[in-house]
Amino acid sequence: MSTIIDIPEEKAIQVNNFDFTYAGADEPNLKNITMPIAKNKVTALIGPSGCGKTTLLRAFNRMHDLYPGNTYKGEIIFEGRNILQEKEDMIKLRTQIGMIFQKPTAFPMSIFDNVAYGMRLKGIKNKTELQDRVEKALKDAAIWKETQKRLKHDANGLSGGQQQRLCIARAIAVEPEVLLFDEPTSALDPISTQGIEKLIIELKEKVSILIVTHNMQQAARVSDYTGFMYLGDLIELGKTEELFVTPAEKLTEEYITGKFG
Amino acid sequence: MTHTEKRILVNKLVMILSSLSAAVGIAFLLWILSVLVINGIDAINWNIFIYEGAPPGYEESGLKHALIGQLILIGVSTLIGVPLGILAGAYLSEYGGLKSKLANVIRDISDIMMSAPSIVIGVFVYAMIINRDSFLYDNWFSQNIWSGLSFSPALAGSFSGWAGIIALTIIMVPIILRTTDDMLQLVPTTLREAAFALGAPKYKVILQVVIRGAKTGILTGVLLGVARVSGETAPLLFTSFNDNFLNTDLSEPIASLTVTMFNYATSPYEDWQKLGWAAAFILSMFILGLNILGRLLLHTRKKK
Numbered sequence: 001m002s003t004i005i006d007i008p009e010e011k012a013i014q015v016n017n018f019d020f021t022y023a024g025a026d027e028p029n030l031k032n033i034t035m036p037i038a039k040n041k042v043t044a045l046i047g048p049s050g051c052g053k054t055t056l057l058r059a060f061n062r063m064h065d066l067y068p069g070n071t072y073k074g075e076i077i078f079e080g081r082n083i084l085q086e087k088e089d090m091i092k093l094r095t096q097i098g099m100i101f102q103k104p105t106a107f108p109m110s111i112f113d114n115v116a117y118g119m120r121l122k123g124i125k126n127k128t129e130l131q132d133r134v135e136k137a138l139k140d141a142a143i144w145k146e147t148q149k150r151l152k153h154d155a156n157g158l159s160g161g162q163q164q165r166l167c168i169a170r171a172i173a174v175e176p177e178v179l180l181f182d183e184p185t186s187a188l189d190p191i192s193t194q195g196i197e198k199l200i201i202e203l204k205e206k207v208s209i210l211i212v213t214h215n216m217q218q219a220a221r222v223s224d225y226t227g228f229m230y231l232g233d234l235i236e237l238g239k240t241e242e243l244f245v246t247p248a249e250k251l252t253e254e255y256i257t258g259k260f261g
Numbered sequence: 262m263t264h265t266e267k268r269i270l271v272n273k274l275v276m277i278l279s280s281l282s283a284a285v286g287i288a289f290l291l292w293i294l295s296v297l298v299i300n301g302i303d304a305i306n307w308n309i310f311i312y313e314g315a316p317p318g319y320e321e322s323g324l325k326h327a328l329i330g331q332l333i334l335i336g337v338s339t340l341i342g343v344p345l346g347i348l349a350g351a352y353l354s355e356y357g358g359l360k361s362k363l364a365n366v367i368r369d370i371s372d373i374m375m376s377a378p379s380i381v382i383g384v385f386v387y388a389m390i391i392n393r394d395s396f397l398y399d400n401w402f403s404q405n406i407w408s409g410l411s412f413s414p415a416l417a418g419s420f421s422g423w424a425g426i427i428a429l430t431i432i433m434v435p436i437i438l439r440t441t442d443d444m445l446q447l448v449p450t451t452l453r454e455a456a457f458a459l460g461a462p463k464y465k466v467i468l469q470v471v472i473r474g475a476k477t478g479i480l481t482g483v484l485l486g487v488a489r490v491s492g493e494t495a496p497l498l499f500t501s502f503n504d505n506f507l508n509t510d511l512s513e514p515i516a517s518l519t520v521t522m523f524n525y526a527t528s529p530y531e532d533w534q535k536l537g538w539a540a541a542f543i544l545s546m547f548i549l550g551l552n553i554l555g556r557l558l559l560h561t562r563k564k565k
Contacts, residue, residue, distance in 0.1 A: 094460040105455035
C-alpha cells in the first residue's frame with residue numbers, strides 16, 4: 001500500500017519496480033520502489049533509521065557496486081537509459097550524478113586540487129580553464145570568499161562546514177545533472193547547516209537534487225517533494241507541503257507526528 | 262599477619278620487583294649507549310670522512326669507503342624496496358581486503374619474514390645468486406628445476422653490491438608492506454567512496470587519494486624499514502662482502518659500515534678497533550635519527 005503522486009514537471013530520473021538486495025541478505029532490502037525525481041527540484045527522502053533511504057540514494061550512482069554481491073532489479077531510467085544495466089559506464093554515470101556524503105570528505109590535497117579533481121579526471125588540463133571553473137564552482141558553493149586567498153592550502157585546514165561546501169564545489173565543478181545528498185548536515189553545527197540548506201535551494205536552478213535526511217524540519221525547509229520510506233518500502237511520495245500537512249498514508253502521519261521513529 | 266597486611270605487603274613487593282626489572286633494562290641500554298658515545302666520540306675525527314681503509318699503523322685511514330658503500334647499499338635497496346612494498350601493501354588493503362584468503366596468507370608470510378633471522382636471507386641470496394653450483398645436487402630436481410631458478414646469471418660467481426642490495430630489499434619489503442597495509446586501512450571508507458563518486462577509476466582512487474591520505478603513516482613505515490636494514494650485517498657478510506677501498510661498482514664487492522665494523526672491531530690492532538667504534542657510533546646515530554624522525558611523524562599524525 002503506497003501513495004505515489006504523479007509530478008507535473010519534467011523528470012530527471014524515473015525509478016520503476018526497483019528492488020535492491022545486499023550481499024547475503026535473504027530478501028530484498030528495498031522492495032518494489034517506483035518514484036519520479038523531478039528536474040530542477042529538490043526531492044527529500046525521510047524515514048526512521050534503517051528504512052533504506054541511504055540505500056536507495058546510493059543506487060542512483062551505483063555506489064553499491066564497490067562492494068561485491070549486491071544485486072539490483074527493476075529500472076532506474078536516467079536520460080532515456082536504464083542505469084542498472086551491466087553495460088552502464090560507472091565513470092560517466094558518476095560524473096553525471098554526483099554525491100555529497102554525510103561527513104565532509106576533503107581529499108588530502110590543496111583546496112584548488114580538491115575542486116579540480118573531478119575536472120582533471122574528465123581530462124581538462126588547460127590551466128586557465130581549470131582556474132576559471134574552480135573559481136566558479138567555489139563561488140557557486142558560496143565558499144569563494146573564505147578560500148580565494150588560500151587555494152594552495154591543505155583542504156583539511158578548513159572547518160567542517162567549509163569542507164562540506166568544498167565537497168559541494170567539487171561535485172558541481174564537473175557540472176552533473178543530478179546531485180545526491182546523504183544527510184549532508186548531520187555532522188555540522190546549526191549555522192553551517194543553515195548555509196548548506198540555503199545552498200541546496202540555490203543549486204536546484206542548475207541540478208536536480210535528491211537529499212536523504214533524518215531531520216524532518218530540514219526536508220520541509222529545502223524540498224519540493226518528499227518521500228517517506230519505511231522498512232524498505234516507499235510508503236508515500238508527495239508535494240512537501242501536502243505530505244507534511246495532509247499525508248495520505250496513516251504510517252506517514254504517525255511518523256511525522258512523532259508516534260514512532 | 263592479617264589479610265590486609267598481607268595484601269599491602271604483596272602489593273609493595275610486586276611494585277618493587279617490576280620497578281627493579283625496568284631499571285635493569287634501562288640500565289643496560291644506558292650502559293651500551295654511554296660506552297658507545299664515549300668510545301665513538303673519542304674515535305671520530307675528520308680523517309674518518311676523508312680517507313679510505315689502510316693497513317694498521319697508518320695515520321691516513323678512515324671510513325669513507327664504508328660510509329659511501331653503506332649509503333649506496335641502503336639508498337638503492339630503498340629505491341627498489343619502497344615502491345615494491347607500498348604497491349604490495351596497496352594490493353593487500355585495496356584489492357585484497359581483510360576477508361581475502363590470499364591477502365591474509367601474504368600478511369602471515371610477511372609477518373614471518375619480518376622475524377626471520379636475517380642471516381637466513383643472506384644465505385638464501387648467496388645460494389641463489391652467488392654460489393649456485395655448490396647447491397646443485399646430483400638428482401633430477403636439482404639438475405632440472407633448481408638450476409633453472411636464478412635471479413641473474415650475470416651476478417653469479419662473485420660477491421657483489423647487487424647481491425647485498427637484493428638481500429636488504431628482501432628484508433625491507435615485508436616491513437613496508439605491512440605498515441602500508443595497516444595505514445591504508447585506517448583511511449576512512451567514505452574518502453574512497455567520495456573519489457569513486459566523482460568518477461575516478463580505482464587505480465586513481467588508490468594512488469591519488471588513499472595513499473596520499475596515509476602518507477605520514479607510510480613514511481613512518483619506510484623510515485622504520487630503512488632503519489632496520491641499515492643495521493644489518495649478517496645478510497651482507499656473504500653477499501656484498503667487503504672492500505677496504507672506495508668502490509661504487511655494484512657488480513663488485515662493496516664496503517658497508519656494518520661489515521667494516523665487524524672486521525675492524527675483531528682485529529688485534531688498536532687503531533682499527535678505534536675505527537670500529539667510530540663506525541658503530543655513526544651507524545647508531547643514523548638509526549636513532551631515523552627512529553626519532555619516524556616517531557615524530559607518527560606523533561604529528563595522531564595529533565591531527
